[in-house]
Amino acid sequence: MQIPNLSDISTLLLDMDGTLLDLNFDNYFWNHYLHQRYAEIHDMPGDEARTHVHETLAREHGNLNWYCTDHWSSEFEVDILALKKEVTHLIQYREGALQFLQHLESMHLDVILVTNAHHDVIALKHQHTGLLDLLPDMISSHDYGVPKERTRFWHQLIKDRNLNQPTTMLIDDNVDVLEAAQQSGIAYQLCIGKPDSRRDITPVTQFPVMDDLSELTESALS
Ligand SMILES: [Mg+2]
Known part of the structure; x- marks a missing residue:
């Protein structure tokens, strides 16, 4: 499937986690670290904690609560943001993402960060990457009360x-x-x-796929 050409674009909407930043941070936190810390905090066997956390998370998959630190802090009786701060060394740009954002600054495009992340998580990620210095225009789906998985979010943004x-x-x-x-x-x-x-490529057939986003701006600038 053909990669769109930036010269056809006036507004570029960019996701944060898994697009600009490495999803390893989020996957590691939700699939490993939270189980481990939950077991320690609530003095519970590891297997039991893993099952409980996994099943509780799964109930909100694709909903706005899935992305809400306040919801999970209350549900698990832990301070999710404080726990995330324990593994901030994993907050990193994806390969080519920083160069891509720097290239975008010299192009005549409206660029908006559009994320499902909660504002406190956006602030944490900015603190460790400087992302909002490069992308100050930002919308969180929490502002609209509906996640990006729903068309209602996009109609509102448009x-x-x-x-x-x-x-x-x-x-x-x-x-x-x-x-x-x-x-x-x-x-x-x-x-x-x-x-x-840290994970294998996800097979996607419905949309054009790219990994190193700097290739997108390099071809447009050359
Ligand atoms: Mg994402």
């Missing part, structure tokens, strides 16, 4: 920002999110094939 749908592109690592944006009339989608540097 209206709020008066987006020209035929020249708008979304880059995201979540196929459900890309599909919702496409159904809402956003013309271009680009999927990240390897959002987590």
Whole structure:
């Protein structure tokens, strides 16, 4: 599937986790670290903690609560943000993402960070990457009360920002999110094939796939 050309784009919507930043931080936190710390904090056997955390998380998959640190702090009776701060060494740009953002600064494009992350997590990630210095225009789905997996989110964004749908592109690592944006009339989608540097490539056929985003701006600038 053909990679969209940046010269056809006026507004670029960029996801954060798994697109600009390595999803290894999030996968490690939710799939390993939280179980371990939950077992320690609540003095519970590791296997029991793992099952409980996994099953509780699964109930909210794809919902806004899935992305809400307040919800999970209350549900698990732990301070999720404080626990995330214990593993901040894993908050890193994906390969090529920083160069990509630096290249974008010299291009005449409106660029908006569009994320499901909660504001406190965005602030934490900015603190360790400087992301918002490069991408100050930002929308969290928590502002709209509906996640990016729903078309209602995109209709609201299109209206709020008066987006020209035929020249708008979304880059995201979540196929459900890309599909919702496409159904809402956003013309271009680009999927990240390897959002987590420690995991294998996810096979995606519905959308064009790219990994090193710096290739996108390099071809446009050459
Ligand atoms: Mg993502």
